[in-house]
Amino acid sequence: MESQELDKDSVVRKLRSWDAQAVSEVIESRGETTVFIRREYIRRVAEFLATEPSLGFTFLSDITSVDRFPLEPRFEVIYHLLSLERRERLRLKVRLPGNEPVIASLTPVWPTANWHERESFDLMGIRFEGHPDLRRILMPDDWEGNPLRKDYPVEGFR
């Protein structure tokens, strides 16, 4: 158990020693590590985590987003990474302002990000810059609004 704790620290330590500016905050809770990344660094951080041999976060489990409306910064984009060799999970989080929910696409780093990012674009209205095919995936193409936003009603008229 203790060695695992040290391992977890070492991801954060490596990330910090690689670029201290990229990480804004680290939270350890319920046995999970969440690293907050500044928006403009996410693409470089992703490349570092995926390609650094001693980390090996080659598997992207999931990308999702949370709407904190009416708080600001309103959106959180959440990445769940997995290192198959280290048997370790890592959560990255990026906060985005409500008036400009734009973030760099990670599809060039992990091809699986393609549909995850399209889903967040479709349901939460987050734009991923540099995405090869950013269009709605679950809702019809002519749909208006983003259903998972908190100001979008569960039933009735929009």
Next chain:
Amino acid sequence: MTTTVETTAGASKAMVLNMGPQHPSTHGVLRVILELDGEIVVKALPEIGYLHTGIEKSCESKTYSQAITLTDRIDYLAPLSNNLCYCLAAERLIGLEVPKRAQYIRVLLTELTRITSHLVWLGTHAIDLGAMSVFLYSFREREEIMKIFEYVSGQRMMTSYFRIGGLALEPPPGWLDRVRRVVESLPGHLDEYEDLLTENRIWIARTQGVGIISAADAIAMGASGPLLRGSGVAYDIRRVFPYSSYDEFDFNVQTQTAGDCYARYLVRLAEMRESIKIVRQAMEKIPPQGPFRAEAPGIIPPSREEMKTSIEGLIYHFKIFTEGFAPPPGEVYQAIESPRGELGVFMVSDGSAKPYRVKFRTPSFVNLQSLPRLCEGRLIADVVACIGTTDIVLGEVDR
């Protein structure tokens, strides 16, 4: 839905064909836009969303317990796996310890779920490729397991049997005898399927060397479950991140290296045999007596007896079913090995009685992304084999 396909082949040769959403071998309402050069697939573009029901949004307006019924409907071929993943996430959020007896019963039932799910996959995959009789046999065996689910939970498909903190009910008397009867007959039936398929020349011709994906590609595409293990990556969450006491069970993670449809067929068949092994061990481990859910007043409903005779019981009962309960603020990501791969639930609590955000990371959604890689450059008839081998459930793809 309007979709334009940019053609890459010469305009005179290319033909665009819509496969689905009403096509029997797309296993639901999947639509694949195929760009064909003669019989060769140049480009495949899966279009999804025809079964989107907004389950994640609906969860936000239900209490934590109410949302369990929605999870049944995500992957309707493996409802107990969904129940388990959701409940584990909620339990970690609250910090509940589930009694061992309930954990073992959960393991037993989810392994039976894996077998039923693989049986449906085997039957439909075989009928897609022209082997009719396997379909009839596998559904016969599946029915026997569905009867166990009905006996235990009262429902064949939408079980909702796992609840936060344990199980919904004490399993009925004699249920393990029924499980034993089924489990004893299953290995013989699996041999029957293998007799029909494993060395069948037509089956081999339709699956071997078809839909190949390399280990590196599978990882890059986020593939999990048999799709990843068929390419030689031994990633099984039951082993790597054990949950619900899986670390106490003895089983092998099945892998093949070829990465084609035939390899994935072998992986799934072997997995069914491993599941039988786990079910047998669970039958030994489950104590005949003991609690089937945790003790947590205010979160777990009191027993009928308590509710009728004590004032606290009545109050808790009333509060749980009218207001629900509020886990502390925070978030968890819980993943389990569903029959199709990594099923994850990301749950965010804001300290109220309803989940602030629930995200289902469903294996079908992610695995389907690999479909173009599997079938591009191959014959159109192989598309059917490739869809079958990814083992998608459209309810899970679209949620």
